[in-house]
Amino acid sequence: MSDWKVTHSPSAGRRPRALSPLREHLRDTFWFAPATAMVGVFLVWAVASEIDTRIVEALQDRGDYDAVEELLKVADDARTVVTTVSSAMMTFIGVVFSISLVAVQMASGQFSPRVVRIFVRSRITKATFAVFLATFLLTLLVLTAYDSDPDPRLVTSVPLVQSLVTLVMVALSLLLFVMYVNTTLRLMRVGHVIDRIVGEAFGAVALLPVGASAEGHALGPETDWIAHEGRAGVLRDVNIARLVRVARQHDVVLRLIPRTGDFVVPGTPVLAVHGGRVPPYRALRYSVSVGVERTFHQDLGFGLRQLSDIALRALSPAVNDPTTAVQALDRIVQFLAALAPRPLDASLHRDRRGAVRLVQPVPGWAALVDLGFAEIRGCAVGHPQVTRRLLAGLDDLALLVPEERREPLLRHRALLAQAVERGVPEASDRTFALRPDRQGIG
Template identity: 70%
Template sequence: MSGKSGPSGTSGTSASVPRAPRALASLRERLRDTFWCAPAAGLVGAFALWLVLSELDTRIVAYLKEEGAYEELGDLLTFAGDARTIVTTVSAAMMTFIGVVFSISLVAVQMASGQLTPRVVRIFVRSRISKLTLTVFLATFAFSLLVLTSYEGGAEPDPHRVTSAPLLQSLLTLGLVGLSLLLFVAYVSSTLRLMQVGPVLDHIAGESLRALARQPEGSADEPSLGPVTAHVAHRDRAGVLRGVSVARLVRAARRHGVVLRLVPRTGDFLVPGMPVLAVHGGAAPSRRALRHAVSVGVERTLFQDPAFGLRQLSDIALRALSSSVNDPTTAVQCLDRIVQYLAVAVRLPLTPLHHRDRRGDVRLVQQVPGWTDLVDLAFEEIRGCAAASPQVTRRLLAGLDDLLLLAPEERKEPLLRHRVLLVEAVERTVPEAAGRAFALRPDRQGIG
């Protein structure tokens, strides 16, 4: 099976979801994880703009010469000559400017990844302002070089002999310089925010909640799949399962009259030979029918893996609680976002997804993390490291109590279990009765 994901269609949606997934959603998500696409498009766009404006400038000069407006043409050439100095300066300085700006930015990203988690580099890679800034910078540099080739003659070309004057090209170059300066300010502001804990956690939480909202609702009814009749093994490179093309798998299952069940969960690591799909009710679809149905990459993403957001928040909290960092306030901020995430997830079904075809028949079954899985991911490791930090234990107890108020009766068990385990850990770690009482007092701010 291929390691690239195909576009999503309308036939792969769950029956309980009224809207279909966006076309080419997984392709768009893959492009967002690359940093080269937007700058490359900007360079191509700069070349196309230069061709168009060069032709327009040539027509303007030809029109003025036909009308005998040599005085106006002389003024135009004078302006173009003055702008030539600016364009030359821009072309000489822009590449150095790009190198300095992004060298500083990469140092800032490295500091943020060292203080928080290496996963924050993904935020920089997916940042729209970062891509837009680099795109405009490179486009300005390339366009200014192209404009220099459009100048004719010496410093004062003869209006009667000149065939083109880069008037519009020079104006656009000046506009690109102004835009570059504005984007530089916005880019520096965005990079500085990346070095702050609060905005990074807010970004992770926001992406995680959007990923949770995109996830189709599972069905409470468990259809009978019947025995497993075949397996489809992973034949591509080893890597993390980033997502699947639901529409492609549903179409393949419908054509072969079978039900497919995704064996690994999104985020699992696959190696060649591992079963990736279980087939119920018939023979396995051909490799051609399943091509581009499974996306495998080097790291997890939030596109079809909402639990990855909890993993990132937990990683940041664990690093903050380590003896080398010892920053319980950052751990408390992570717990704020974890409770926010679970407060939304507690209202969701979190049952296996049954994707149906247009006739309503189940064609693809996809496992998702259940409520207990999410609670364990959120609290298990943090609870084990927090017993000696009263600020964190107080916030963790307050968060568990808040979630217990929101959770229905059938979902309270994992929350109560973690609360009991936390109390036992504090009682083992803190010998003084007054210290234990203080550490076990719920407080949403930890310690004020």
């Protein structure tokens, strides 16, 4: 096998974060934040309960039973509030999140099914749900702490601090509810959904090299490869830190064969070994993550895929919303413009000594341009707003990219002109549709 030329990534010179994949996987779940919040509120309740016990013991040691009796009266009043909050909180949670699920379903049908993960990853959504459940759990714990003995000499604890903490949690729940409604309404608007997609997509761009060129590197001959032995699914990401460490320990270079986002089945080659023997299987366990859907983490093309899906859905006869397609094209051009000066095709990860240990393939410039424009171009004929914006975007990118990267842009421009010539019968309409305009039709 011939040597494989690649370019280095910004991970050279710094160690990848070992917990990066785990952090991203937890962000894609909805159970972790509520579970953590409920464990945390249980600890807070235990501390508050201990403080209440110490307060009562201190007053009884001083013989100040009148103060204990006053605390009991205050606690009885607070008990009514806590009971009301406990009975209303679960109903409140059910109503709010039932409406939210309907909103998510509407957004999924209007934009793309892949935007649902934006709602799942929303920090304010998770925080609201977590605080609501934590407040409900806290009220149950506080109600169990009330002492039924009215004699201040025999009382062991008065849940005064616990009740105050409950009121604080209720206030926090109301604040988060207002923020949650505001965020949900924003995410039902296509502009904010597209902006969120682009923001997460730029997280993958941040891992790419900075600059117009990078030093080449020859990997040497391939000595062996490692097959995927897990379940079939989409390659979500790889644990870069683990693979770099294993490659350094066994003095080899590992090359990831499929790109992040590819579908792999058991037996598919996933890692090629260069320069030595295959590391033991136990050293590579949990280094490759496979799931049912793609994620933004390490997947450079997933953002473009979602933007293209939104534009295609908008251009479908059932929706017929070319303005939304233009909004998606705005961000596609922005994303590709950010990639214009960056080396693509592969990223190189080094160990602490600067030696190459892991090669990770990424989409090339032509592939990204095709992903962003090919399907939209095929559906744009008959929508002059979209063709004009598409031409303006291609022209802008042609001014930004190096000379060697202009060919895909010129090809899409020529194909679009040919499609308009064939699909629009009137010459004046063709001229209008082929006039570049950054607003489509302002």
